[in-house]
Amino acid sequence: MADMNPRLSDTSKFPDPVYKETVLRPLFDGAKNHHVDGFRRIDRAHLVMLVETGILDKDLATKIAGALEAIDKEIDPSALVYTGEVEDFFFLIEKELKARIGVDIAGRLHTARSRNDIDHTLFKLGLKERIDALMERARKLLGAMIDAADRHKSTLIVAYTHGQPAQPTTFGHYLSAAIEILIRDMERFAEARRIVDLSPMGAAAITTSGFPIDRARVAQLLGFSxxxxxxxxxxxxxxxxxxxxxxxxxxxxxxxxxxxxxxFWTSFEVGQIYVPNALVQISSIMPQKRNPVPIEHMRHLASQTFGRARTVLDVMHNTPFTDMNDSEGETQGMGYEAFASASRVLDLLAALISQISIDPERVDQNIRRSCITITELADSLVRIEGLSFREAHEIAAATAKSVVAAKGSLTDDGFEPFLKAFEALTGRKPTVDLAKFKEIVSPEHFVAVRARFGGPAPEPMGEALKSYRDRLAAFEEQARKAAEKEAAAAAELQEKFTALMGAR
Structure with a gap:
């Protein structure tokens, strides 16, 4: 005997209890925790547009507006417990509307829209809010970094390559490199926000609607560009x-x-950064240890943030080019955790950079031990003695080798090895005397002569700092305009919605 048609014999009722607990309840909780205000704004903006375009009668809209207002006052979303009576938060609101004004009137709010365009609009509203908050923190960090670079524009440090001492520069010059990257990262965020700031409302399920909707009006009321x-x-x-x-x-x-x-720079062996006591924890058993653990916390929180962001991107990989759950509720909620840890890093890093200082004695010791000004000796021999760079480099290398072998310092112990190496290679005495030699190999001179565009000398550093402050000011102005636009949209939406509630 053939099996019965399963469609005719299916007596199950939605939702399956396992599906309810594993999918529907988490989605409902995510919506009530993250998107209640977005739902409210979308309902109100869509209602205003339906009236303004003549799709919905004002008297009916007034009843819907009154019911929406009553729902806001009477229902505390945080206290809601998912029961399975409705599929999701959207249908809960629709159920409450029906209970207050009847099926016919309540159902008219959903004219020319779908959960598809509603969902993506919700997620964009949530992302805009989080991007703006994160960028406010990023601007504070950028300001702290610029101020620190300005304070330390003449503060010498050892710059490292491949984990080894390389050349002297200033802490301000080092921070400026990080500042420029942060500015570029913030520009990427600004571009991402521009993409987020385009409203999906009016797309309905896929292809818009046969009703004469005004998509631009809804976008305006919701604060989209x-x-x-x-x-x-x-x-x-x-x-x-x-x-x-x-x-x-x-x-x-x-x-x-x-x-x-x-x-690395706060390690005992390097020690060129000093972290103040307010940001240091002492070992529970070794009282001599100063542990700058906020730096470790920032490191792992930055990695967590990176990992959470990467996970969202991985979820999007190889998904179909259509509306699909992979990009929606739970993925968006997971992504919000990246914003949470990101905020902690930005706040802590701004506080740290504002308070750390450079230990000049340790920097001086490390410069003396490492011969890192030797490059300028080679450069100066080219300019002063007329040697080729390769000849000058060979003399400088021999000088450094002798100083390091003797565990001396280039300034105090380098002149005699220099004379020997110079005469051995050129067959003559140099015009550079002891005083000139000490000037050439000093870290202050090393920095001062590197006055090219982007270098650490005072002039290019001054130009750079001004450009950074100008860029920060531009970010601030951009944020101010965006906030004004959002506030104006919220005020207009409230005004139009209030007017609907008063219409008769």
């Missing part, structure tokens, strides 16, 4: 998510490298 043009793109192109988390991933990859340097 414009509607995203292609309606398929509104529900399929999750590049607003990937661009945001790519920007997070890169920013914290780059900041992690800076943090790792700080960890």
């Amino acid at each position: 414009a509607p995203l043009r292609n309606s398929y793109s509104c529900i399929a192109s999750v590049d607003y998510t990937t661009s945001t988390y790519s920007a997070i991933e890169l920013m914290f990859l780059h900041l992690g490298r800076l943090i790792q340097d700080f960890q």
Whole structure:
């Protein structure tokens, strides 16, 4: 006997209890925790647009507006417990509307929209808010870094390559390199926000609607800069998510490298950074140890942030180019954790950079022990003695080798080895005397003569610091304009919605 048609024999009821607990409840809890305000704004903006375009009668809209207002006042989302009576938070609101004003009137709010365009609009509203908050912290960090670079524009440090002492520079010059990367990272965030700031509302399920909706009006009321043009793109192109988390991933990859340097430079063996007591913990058993553990916390939090952002991108990989759950509720909620840890890193790093200082004695010791000004000796011999760079380099190398072997310092112990190496190679005495030699190999001279564009000398550093402050001011102005636009949109939406509630 043939099996019965399963469609005819299926007596199960939605939702399956396992599906309810493993999928529907977490999604409902995510919506009530993260997106209640977004739902509220979308409902109100869509309602205003329906009235303004003549799609919905004002008297009916007034009843819907009153019911939405009552729901806001009577229901505490944080106290809601998912029961399975409705599929998700969207249907809960619709159920409450029906209970207050009836099925016919309540159902009219959903004219010309879908959960597809609603969901992507919710996620964009949530991301814009988080991007703006994170960028405020990034601007504070940038300001702290610029101020520190200005304070330390003449403070000598040892610069390392491949983990070894390389050349002297200034802490301000080093920080300036990190500043420029942070500025580029913030520009990537600004571009990501521009992508996020395009409204999907009005795309409905995929292809917009036969109703004469005004997509630009809804975008304006929700604080978006414009509607995203292609309606398929509104529900399929999750590049607003990937661009945001790519920007997070890169920013914290780059900041992690800076943090790792700080960890190395605070080690006992290097010790060129001094961390104040307020940011140091003492060992529970070894009272002599000063542990700058905030740097370790920043390092692992930056890595966590990077990893969380990368995970969001991995979830998007090889997904179909359509509306799909992979990019939605739980993935968005998971991504918000990246913003949370990112905020902690930015706050702590700004505090650390504002308070650390350079230990000049340790820097001087390390410069003396490592002969790192020897490059300038070679350069100066080319300019003063007319040698080729390769000849000058050979003399400088022989000088450094002798000083290091004797465990001396280039300034105090390098002149005699220099004379010997110079005469051996050229067959004559140099015009450089002891006083000139000491000037040439001093770290102060090394920095001062590197006055080219981008160098550590005072003039290029002054120009650089001004450009950084100008860029910070531009970021601040950009944020101010965005905040004003958002505030104006919120005020207009409230005004139009209030007017609907008063209409008769």
